[in-house]
Amino acid sequence: MADDNVMSGPVFEIDSENFKILWPELQRTMRESTFIAIDAEMSGLGISGTFQRNAEDRYQTMKAAAQSRSLISLGMTCFSLVSQTDTSNEETPNTVFYKATSYNILMLCAESFMIDPSAVAFLTGHGFDFNKLFSCGLKYMKGNIAKSKQGDSFARKLFEELVRVRKPIVVHNGFCDLIFMYECLYASCPSKLSTFMADLSEIFPSGIYDTKVVAQFHERMNSSFLEYVAKTFHTKNAKAARTARPNIVIELTSGSTEDLLGPIITGEDTKSSIEICTQFMKRGYCDKNGPSGQGICDFSHNVTDIILFEETKKRKRSRQPVNEPSRRNKESKLDTECHIVDHHFTAQCHRAGIDSFLTGYSFAVFSVLHATELKSRQILGADQTLAFTSEIPNLSDSVKTELVNRLYLNGHHPLWVTKSHFSKSSPAHEENIVRIFLGS
Incomplete structure (x- = not known):
């Protein structure tokens, strides 16, 4: 076949x-x-x-x-x-x-x-x-x-x-x-x-x-566009597998899950400073990019970057002393040691077979x-x-x-x-x- x-x-x-x-x-x-x-x-x-x-x-x-x-x-x-x-x-x-x-x-x-x-x-x-x-x-x-x-x-x-x-x-x-x-x-x-x-x-x-x-409504994710949801569950599934909690393994007819989902976030890549597009982060699209998805926005639309940014914020909050006032950092700034580029994964989305x-x-x-x-x-x-x-x-x-x-x-x-x-x-x-x- x-x-x-x-x-x-x-x-x-x-x-x-x-x-x-x-x-x-x-x-x-x-x-x-x-x-x-x-x-x-x-x-x-x-x-x-x-x-x-x-x-x-x-x-x-x-x-x-x-x-x-x-x-x-x-x-x-x-x-x-x-x-x-x-x-x-x-x-x-x-x-x-x-x-x-x-x-x-x-x-x-x-x-x-x-x-x-x-x-x-x-x-x-x-x-x-x-x-x-x-x-x-x-x-x-x-x-x-x-x-x-x-x-x-x-x-x-x-x-x-x-x-x-x-x-x-x-x-x-x-x-x-x-x-x-x-x-x-x-x-x-x-x-x-x-x-x-x-x-x-x-x-x-x-x-x-x-x-x-x-x-x-159930997971209360920060965003709910498909690419973000799939990548978030991909990350959660990898974490569950590492800790012997219930997880899934998918056998595809051809290729691997990484071909469709991109790489798993491991936190082991080189340091990078990334500016996140806040509109894309919330809604899954950006007005500056136009309907074709290719335009003039200078900020990252990479879903892995977005998830890493959110994980970094969580770690910073967890390290912050209870009695220390909350400090607002820039919502679109990512400075982390685990930047992964998965533009191939991003480019595949919005095709019906892959989205299914x-x-x-x-x-x-x-x-x-x-x-x-x-x-x-x-x-x-x-x-x-x-x-x-x-x-x-x-x-x-x-x-x-x-x-x-x-x-x-x-x-x-x-x-x-x-x-x-x-x-x-x-x-x-x-x-x-x-x-x-x-x-x-």
């Missing part, structure tokens, strides 16, 4: 030219997975400067964007639990082993759609190939899959399988991604948010987890750091039928209840994906579910 023609680093590139060849293996990987992380790229959002007063307004704005624009790339990483050890294992105590397979799937809407110049600049600045999209993207038509003549299209076939396997879905700030996926690959979005939430809860009954909610891996990796580490007691599990042999699983291994029930079906909406509270007593599923969804599972 690891043909150089379909591999881009550790990610499988899927398009109309190789989908038929890769589909059986992709289908098997989805069915055998423990959970699936997804990320979407769109041709634009068209909401710059738009103010949304509440969740319903936000939904209506995103729905309008999905109707006029299109899904152009879907990233998907399937994480499968392989085995785990307890404290009696001297080499890898308290370690959970996962296998991860990442895909970047080009998708092309066969109808006319809008493209925002800012989206083009942003995506091309991070390596997206629009020529390849228009020449060999998986074509699809919007609309109800139960009525569409495009029901056998590759793109819809993929989404139907995602629904059929009933796996937990992991996203990062995924409200918009899910709206675009629904509109482009499933059915026209319902008129009301409550109906959309009811449909989602039934499309993905094993639960949706949002790592931006995890980072902001970063999302799933963050969630896998989080689930182990907040685990119940690790117990040995019997892994099914290759000759046995693999049953669909809906449980996140090890994640404690209390944390699971707090986070399942919560999508990031704003900094105040997450959006709950549920079917309330006052809402009904949409007719299109009910028709599609019957078609997907009964084939009628």
Whole structure:
């Protein structure tokens, strides 16, 4: 499967030219997975400067964007639990082993759609190939899959399988991604948010987890953009492994986790004085750099620098005497002996396949750091039928209840994906579910 023609680093590139060849293996990987992380790229959002007063307004704005624009790339990483050890294992105590397979799937809407110049600049600045999209993207038509003549299209076939396997879905700030996926690959979005939430809860009954909610509301991280979250969990996982606390090891189909996550912070590099961009540190973007991510900002946008800066501040505070007044140092100054440059890691982000891996990796580490007691599990042999699983291994029930079906909406509270007593599923969804599972 690891043909150089379909591999881009550790990610499988899927398009109309190789989908038929890769589909059986992709289908098997989805069915055998423990959970699936997804990320979407769109041709634009068209909401710059738009103010949304509440969740319903936000939904209506995103729905309008999905109707006029299109899904152009879907990233998907399937994480499968392989085995785990307890404290009696001297080499890898308290370690959970996962296998991860990442895909970047080009998708092309066969109808006319809008493209925002800012989206083009942003995506091309991070390596997206629009020529390849228009020449060999998986074509699809919007609309109800139960009525569409495009029901056998590759793109819809993929989404139907995602629904059929009933796996937990992991996203990062995924409200918009899910709206675009629904509109482009499933059915026209319902008129009301409550109906959309009811449909989602039934499309993905094993639960949706949002790592931006995890980072902001549970972990209380200083920032919650994906690159920062993944790198922070990467650092936490390394620290846990060094102290024999629960940690994970990822086996990739090709390459290593460092290819996607960058080097682990060790504090052993040469001394350097770095100026941190405070806007990028808080939000994950910088106005001076423009939409392409390449501009005139003179300060560091390196996430490793940011994490090192935060660690340095913590060490300084811990060494400060209790009765000594707190001294404010410059928020953007890093003077440390552990500067690591990982520009290659930074440049890879914002590509759907890689972002889906970063999302799933963050969630896998989080689930182990907040685990119940690790117990040995019997892994099914290759000759046995693999049953669909809906449980996140090890994640404690209390944390699971707090986070399942919560999508990031704003900094105040997450959006709950549920079917309330006052809402009904949409007719299109009910028709599609019957078609997907009964084939009628």
